Amino acid sequence: MHVAILGCGQLARMMALAGIPMGMSFSFLSENNEDTAPVTGLGNIIAVEDYPSADALFKAAGEPDVVTVEREQCSLDPLKKLAEHCSVHPNPTAIYHCQNRRREKQLLIDCDVSHTPFVSVGKAEDLQTAVDELGFPMVVKHTEQGYDGKAQWRLYNDDNVKQFIDDAHFEPQSDGAVPYVAEPFMKFDREVSFIAVRATNGEVRFYPATENVHDNGILLHSVSPAPDLSSALTAQGQASIQRLLEKLDYVGVMAMECFVTQDQLWVNELAPRVHNSGHWTMHCGVASQFQNHMRAIAGWPLGSTELMGSAGMLNLLGVELDQSTQMEDKVALDWYNKSVRPGRKLGHLVLTDTNPNAVKTRLKTLKEKVYRN
Amino acid sequence: MHVAILGCGQLARMMALAGIPMGMSFSFLSENNEDTAPVTGLGNIIAVEDYPSADALFKAAGEPDVVTVEREQCSLDPLKKLAEHCSVHPNPTAIYHCQNRRREKQLLIDCDVSHTPFVSVGKAEDLQTAVDELGFPMVVKHTEQGYDGKAQWRLYNDDNVKQFIDDAHFEPQSDGAVPYVAEPFMKFDREVSFIAVRATNGEVRFYPATENVHDNGILLHSVSPAPDLSSALTAQGQASIQRLLEKLDYVGVMAMECFVTQDQLWVNELAPRVHNSGHWTMHCGVASQFQNHMRAIAGWPLGSTELMGSAGMLNLLGVELDQSTQMEDKVALDWYNKSVRPGRKLGHLVLTDTNPNAVKTRLKTLKEKVYRN
CATH class of the missing domain: 3.40.50.20 (Rossmann fold)
Known part of the structure; x- marks a missing residue:
């Protein structure tokens, strides 16, 4: 193969x-x-x-x-x-829908998936509509540029709006899509992602939901299963990503990032691929998201997604490789073979434990050790 | 590195x-x-x-x-x-001791490790000593040739002895070692292996003991933890391999294969390397024997050897690669990229389960499926 x-x-x-x-x-x-x-x-x-x-x-x-x-x-x-x-796999149409934030929003609407409110911004006047509908503070995101928090602008007042309009480029994007979407600055309790895999025969499997902490728009660390996520929200998330996978006739792994506010789940972003918040799957006795993506696209039977115990993942951002201090008991290292630059994703650590509370404590200690300097 | x-x-x-x-x-x-x-x-x-x-x-x-x-x-x-x-790593002296069965026996004696009885066979007359001491049936093994059950002869009577003497080559082996050792044909209940890893700082960790089933001298399948192995035998096995590792100032993974008869452990063979009976460690959420060998020889902190649940391993011997039938839920495949020849070790499957009894049942079913044709 x-x-x-x-x-x-x-x-x-x-x-x-x-x-x-x-x-x-x-x-x-x-x-x-x-x-x-x-x-x-x-x-x-x-x-x-x-x-x-x-x-x-x-x-x-x-x-x-x-x-x-x-x-x-x-x-x-x-x-x-x-x-x-x-x-x-995934098919080009599925990727096409995820390449533009406005198209992605439409997909969420079409699949009846709860998503962050938004206003399409194709010209300067649309900003005022956004202010009227969403209020301040507001975040404007380019529909086709940016990842890890780039190409996003936080607008707190009318001056910010004017400045944004002065700097913006209002050219239509692919297939006439608007260049920006405006969203309210969500006051969420936490961020959670769902990762699922769909086989060529239509079978769908879900990894446990994962709680993610971002720093400057870049994922810093994750814990799975997401602590105390209600079964209702878990079921909602799984049903949502399943509808998306089926709508797109998707084969392989997909990730769905969500904001959680009290009893609500708001889908923020889709990734039609394996995802940083699923890296913990590599060292937990499950078939990893990478293994299952390959099994799915090859048409082979899927592997287990059932985690025993609990897992934490810490991204190595801009830090030199140092296995002697970065690795420890029940901690595995995956290094990406990239040259070191400040803030660059260079690798990650996965720690495992039978006790979910221990994972959180140990993750904190590990983070302090890795980023001490 | x-x-x-x-x-x-x-x-x-x-x-x-x-x-x-x-x-x-x-x-x-x-x-x-x-x-x-x-x-x-x-x-x-x-x-x-x-x-x-x-x-x-x-x-x-x-x-x-x-x-x-x-x-x-x-x-x-x-x-x-x-x-x-x-x-x-391991150091050449450690490998030297394991390259010749007679030297290996001496190492076991020197480390006070319970081993299968034996008689050194350097000339034809030594066979009679072996018959007198060990009785029939008896197995004669070349001290430096053979693996997977090759270069071994089973002698059931005096005629077999005469035939063996006619065919044998009694040249001394490296450093004057005898060319053969004779052992009784052990009536063991089962075969169990211990795999341990020793770091450069002397730390030793043990994987759970593994029960192995051979077919024609080649490992066919394994289950870990070895079902119902008493804590006394487990402790004896771990203490034995630890003494060997320390005696040899060994760094890396070592495997120790044993016969188990009722309440006795008899060490049959050492392997100064990662071992087929430890392949299950690759998909069980522990640091695999391969990862821990590399961590040890690099001088990095060791990873966990604690298995949650239970694991089974099935060797793929002489069967064509067919992921669609060989892989299934909670089964992972490792293929070696070798060309197919009858009986050749070409890959293995690892299955995992929270229930040790389920592992045995599923392993049996998997074996029947893989070797059906």
């Missing part, structure tokens, strides 16, 4: 490391001179730009049996070309 | 796949034109025969920080050469 992955970052790396033991081989498709260090040595790397024709691209990718992606912000054109020759 | 592994089989493959996520890179040292398919793509492969000098070998191996082995039957010469430049 030969698999091509569009993207050469840590998610591609971890998908390959999950697939190789199951008898898969890999090639990696790079775009826009992206950094390929994480996948170097794990398979052939080709630049999609070098192969304009479907036939040439398919051959250069090693005639894969199936193609997948590690990010939603990718060119759909090579995926559509490859789909002429082999399976592409 | 760059690591060189002497050997290019599945154990080298799984060590590399455990080390890469922790930031390690690898090179592999082949001997005697061995099959290198299992490690192809995971690092540079060199033939030790091509580099007679210590300096050249160290350079060709990529100037490793540490060197390890995947088998005990290897040339010690390249290891000794590399030890001039970097750490070699």
Whole structure:
């Protein structure tokens, strides 16, 4: 089974490391001179730009049996070309819906999924509508740019709105989509993500919901199962992501990020791929999100998503590799082979415990140790 | 951290796949034109025969920080050469003791470890001594050849003895060691293995003991924890392997295979390396034997060896790769990338369950499914 992955970052790396033991081989498709260090040595790397024709691209990718992606912000054109020759999972249409925040909102509406309120912003005047409907403070997000909290603007008053209008570029995005959406600045209690996998036969499995803490828009740490998440909210989240997967005829792993306010779940964002908040699955005796994504897209039977005990994940952001202090008992390390830059996601640690409270305490101690300097 | 592994089989493959996520890179040292398919793509492969000098070998191996082995039957010469430049774990002396069955028996005697009775056979007359002391039936094993039950002869009567003497080659082995040892044909209840890891700081950790079932001398399946193994035998086994590790100043994973007869433990064989009966550790939420071997030889803190629930392992011997039927819920696959030959170890399946009885039942069903054809 030969698999091509569009993207050469840590998610591609971890998908390959999950697939190789199951008898898969890999090639990696790079775009826009992206950094390929994480996948170097794990398979052939080709630049999609070098192969304009479907036939040439398919051959250069090693005639894969199936193609997948590690990010939603990718060119759909090579995926559509490859789909002429082999399976592409998730399908390009599913990725298309997640590439633009406005389209993603529409998908949530169409699937009757509770989502953060929003106002589409296609021109300057729409900002006033947003202020009237949502009030201050407000966050404006570009519909197609940004990740990890980038390309977002917090507006607290009319001056901020004027400044934003002066700086903004109101060009329509792909297929005429608006360039921005405005949302209220949600006063949530916490952030929770749901990760599910859907097989080619339609079977859907859910990992336990995960509670996530972000720092400056970047995920810093996670705990799973999300402590004290009510069974009602758990059921709501699982039913929501299942409706999305089925609507999109999706195959593989999808992540759904939510705000939780008291007894409400608000879906904030979808990721049509394996997700940082699911990295804990690698060391917990379940089939990891990476393994299950590969099993799903290959058409093989899915693996277990049932966690025994509890898990914590700490991202290594901009810190040098130091296994001697970063690893400890019941802590595993996954390093991405990237060069160190301030704030860059370079790896993560997963800690496990039979006791959920112990996970929280140990995660705090581990964070202090890792970020001491 | 760059690591060189002497050997290019599945154990080298799984060590590399455990080390890469922790930031390690690898090179592999082949001997005697061995099959290198299992490690192809995971690092540079060199033939030790091509580099007679210590300096050249160290350079060709990529100037490793540490060197390890995947088998005990290897040339010690390249290891000794590399030890001039970097750490070699386990140390060549430890491997030396395990390379010859007679020396291994002496090690067990010196460490006061309960072992199967034996008679050294250096010449034809020694066979009569063996018959007198051990009686029939008896098994004669070459001291330096054979694995997976090869180079062993079962003698049931005097005619078998005469035939064996006619066929035997009584040349002394390395350092004058006898070419054979004779052992009684042990009437054991079951076979159990202990796997332990020792860190550079002397810390020793034990995986749960594992019960193993062999077929024609080749491991077919394992269950861990070994059902109903008394705490006395568990303690005896752990104390024995700890004494061996300390006596040898051993760093890394070692396996100790034992016969169990009623309330007795008899050590049959040592393996100075990761071991087939520990493959279940890869999918059980513990730090696998491969991960812990790499952590130990790198001088990093050890990971947990505490299994939650129960695990079963089924070797894939001479069967074609077929993920669709071999994988199922709570079953993981590790394939070795080797070409299929009858009876050849090509991969293994690990199944997990919270219920030890369910593991046994499911393992039986899985075995029937895999070997149906």
